[in-house]
Amino acid sequence: MTTIRVGVLTVSDTASFDPVSDTSGPSLCRLVEAEPRYKVEITAIVPDDIKVIQKTVTHWCDDLDLHLVLTTGGTGFGVRDCTPEAVLPLLERQTPGISHLIFAKSIQITPFAALSRAISGIRGQTLVLTFPGSPKAVKENFEAVAKMLPHAIDLARGGTGKKVHEKMQGVSRRLRKSPYPLIAMDQALASVMDKIAPLPSTERPVNEALIGSVLDEDVVAVEAVPGYRAAILDGYAVIDTDGPGEYPVTAVSIATASYETPAKLLPGQIARITTGGALPEGATAVVMVEDTLLVKSSEDDTKEEIVEIRAKVRNGEAVREIGSDVKIGQIVLKKGQVISAVGGEIGVLASIGVGKVVVKQRPVVGFLSTGNEVVNHDNGQPLKMGQIRDSNRPTLIAATKAAGFDYLDLGIAPDSPEDLEAAVKNGLDKCEIVVTTGGVSMGEMDLLKPILEQKLGATIHFGRIMMKPGKPTTFATVPHPRGGQQPRLVFGLPGNPVSATVTFHLFVLPALRKLAGYEKYMWPSIQAEITHDIRLDERPEYQRAIVAVTNEGKIQAQSTDRNQMSSRMVTMLGANSLLVLPGRTAERANVASGDKVECLLIGKIV
Template sequence: MSNQLRVGVLTISDTASTDPVSDTSGPSLCRLLEAESRYTVQITAIVPDDFKAIQKTVTAWCDDLDLHLVLTTGGTGFGVRDCTPEAVLPLLERQTPGITHMIFSKSVQITPYAALSRAVSGIRGQTLILTFPGSPKAVKENFEVVAKLLPHAIDLVRGGTGKKTHEKMQGAPRPSGLADNEAATSSSSHDHGHGHGHGHGGHTCFHHSDRETKTDAASLGLDTPVPRRLRKSPYPLIPMDQALAIVMGKVTPLPSVEKPVNESLIGAVLDEDVVAVEAVPGYRAAILDGYAVIDTDGPGQYPVTSASIAAASEGSPRKILPGQIARITTGGALPEGATAVVMVEDTQLVKTSEDGAQEEIVEILAKVRPGEAIREIGSDVQVGQTVLKKGQVISAVGGEIGVLASIGVHKVAVRQRPTVGFLSTGNEVVNHDNGQALKMGQIRDSNRPTLIAATKAAGFDYLDLGIAPDSPDDLEAAIRNGLEKCDIVVTTGGVSMGEMDLLKPILEQKLGATIHFGRIMMKPGKPTTFATVPQANSKQSKLMFALPGNPVSATVTYHLFVLPALRKLAGYEKYMWPSVQAEITHDVRLDERPEYQRAIVSVTAEGGIQAHSTDKNQMSSRMVTMLGVNSLMVLPGKTSERPSVKAGQKIECLLIGKLV
């Protein structure tokens, strides 16, 4: 590794972002770094306490600039706008709890107020990231705690062995006769001194592909006694837009498969451009019933020399000459020589055969233009023409199957359609149709029927995985069964903080899953959990959503996360729900969390769009609030400036159903 360590210093402050002169922590940190010969401050920046701005800057510095060290100052406290830990944590591939604890232990000895800092640290790629508080005093104290170990830590992050540091610590010279690579694997190597041999309680390492090589399980062991269970969730509370971005970042469309052109294509997404192999029409055809004529003949009486009907024939219809006409039906092939078709309404019968069975002479009453009422060869579709584009969805009403059937294409490549499995959990949950009266403490399962119905309506395949009791072994077996058979597994229940909420620890400790988030700043659906589960003999992980057990929470989060993921998995380019701005018809009190209220959006007689909530009491257990719903009203979190939304104001509504 280079002797010079390239550092980025990021100040996170609403005030400093508008008045850079007020920033004292960032410059203080730069001075501390520049006092050490090893560090070079390569870049500095100031951003407001904004989740996206923080993530965008830190990600660019790590991934694009490949800095050795990123230090942030500010946004780690309890303030309403303080969001640095929430922004940085999802970016970390490995946390460094030892560094965080070391800083905290020293700081709290200086002042008890250090306990109000929520600083985090960790590694992204080959960059070490530390988050410091926002005061110059705290920055100095924090930096001095870790200043001496940072070069060694960065060396290890960059793939070094830390050999020299270990030898210095142990007072032992490098063993003679060993090559560099041999020394790296000796008993004094980093892997033994700092790695898995520590045996920290609850620490588990799982191997994944790409950048996610390790993860620390945040949940306690499944055998943890109830009195020792966590009283607060160890999973950071992240914003909705971040959660959605995480999910979509993990979804890769399934491979393509060749399928015949029939009704099974409905809902499939083309994985290739489709080119016509036949012209439409393949012959010169009449658009209407009438008579094939030579337009230069004009109106007058003409003998009918032949007839052409819409039917297969071995040869071309009989040729007509000037002064002749031929009877023709819609879709019939034009005889050679004909240049137009006169509709039957613009003609008059003059003479028939003696038996009255055949027309002999017909009078043409109207003058026609060349090419009138004729479909020329390839006038609809020409050979070699691209008629459907890759990424297009085969709809039930858009005519895609009709076009495919008309151009001589028998099979097309489409994205495989994903299968999603639904598993309800809980000792209290019973099948809704078991035909038995409920016992005390039992509830009928409405989650599986609801989510299965929504999935079927959306055109995706599903598997009913039944109900699993709150038993680690039973839950693990049921989830494994679903993962073997499905592309996505969706569970409901068991993701909150109760003693029987086992989904998160089972995912982490039994299935080796990476939990990408376990809580979202939203209502309903706060404990919604998303994980990827590695599969044996495959580089690809399976997706798993552990949704809350309350039926409204499960339904809302299904529409917000699972269905868009299914669409993207199936190859949809537009996989998110469409949204409209609707005028709300009543006052709504806002919650601390952004809320997705169940609503009905309709078009007014004047052509405007309005929305109203289905019920004032929108508790997540009240499934009646889903009755008639065609929209989720996106309500912002409450602020002192905006405690409510007033009637007549515009609000964003996600359309999960048809407008009324």
């Protein structure tokens, strides 16, 4: 291909009536022909009309077989702006990377670039790009992609693009700066939490599946505990005013279900009773069996007839009165309380006659690994050159399960825009949160951000954080696929396993807790004495560490490993905390042994 044949289409109601008023179209033509090998073969001006736009673009692509079609105008928020709606149905393949490159360049110049809805893609063998309608925006957009368009067009027409690619890949043409500002950790956390509201409530039965749920209303007892006057030990029901002496045994009351009320106890009588047994009417106390003596039994030795009471008891002794534990109408659990596995909440609910409770819905989180080099850790095959086993999904799924949340394994997506888009869409359809690992840095195959923005309508709230590890961590919100009020959340975590694990604990688990209705959703923090010197990094750092209590009662922290590289998963071994280390300054370059350091507790203190 020697000459790139280009069509320039101006979309404007005004310019279609007064061609002289068109400034962006001629400006674009001059920019195109200033580039070697480009030739403007045809131009046109059409109104903001979907059918007219489509007719022109289709003719230029299908009949004229142009290499490149550039439109200018109609990409904004105006009522008549309809270029994206006209062009999108004509495209056989979209090119989100090109759209993202244009957006990234423009947003560095003006925040108003966010108001453009420009798209790009391929129809047949023609590349189609839509630009805004001002000469300034046209210049910025075209210059952002002009040098790489020959390569893209060659590929769209079935070529290998080898020569163009080799020419373009000079180091002078590589992106050296991310379009996403580097923000502070507290700003990133606030950005996440500001976008989250607890999920709606639902009614669920009282069983072990409640563990981890948060109550969304007070729970009131509908039955008293106990529901009858009961003995708290084995012995004899007595009338306390009778005092010590020998008494006939007139009844036996054992802990069993019965619709019959025990016979009334009269003065001078006692009744044999077991722990939990119902007290006969008239009984006022229970004497333990150790404080009695058998005086006489029946001839066949099967019944006690006379027993000596040897201890003086007071009214109510060893008796659980009705409602002494829980009264009818008593609030036993408060709204906002978490149903734990060890706190007894399930047992209390089961004891008071409550069969169902209202709790916050539990979020589901989906995990997707990305990368052509990533393979399932359990595929049973030896690794090929360049392959790595996926440790991210197993690690994050295990941490999610331990935290009591539901998850979905979304598998591995290769570095393909179509495959990655389909995998993320699948997760967004089924999960409140989608967590990806890999594909968020500055490499050629880091596709997540452009796909989120250009294909899924996402808003990226941040793409870089001033932290170590986890600098390229990305957070975005995506409109609910079925029109729900709460958007889906996407966390693009780095591919390095330690970076993924640390950022998961810092961002994703707190987000899950807040979605689930936890009032305290952040990790608890304590001060611990560090046991060794640490050289501070220029970025605030979260080192993996073990916090322990010494025999003397001191709380101490020690890094799991002095080499805390983000690729070394062994630094997570045994870690129960993250040391919160400040960034290095001229005044402070180290943390000295014995200094107090903030520790986020992600596990149990040893």
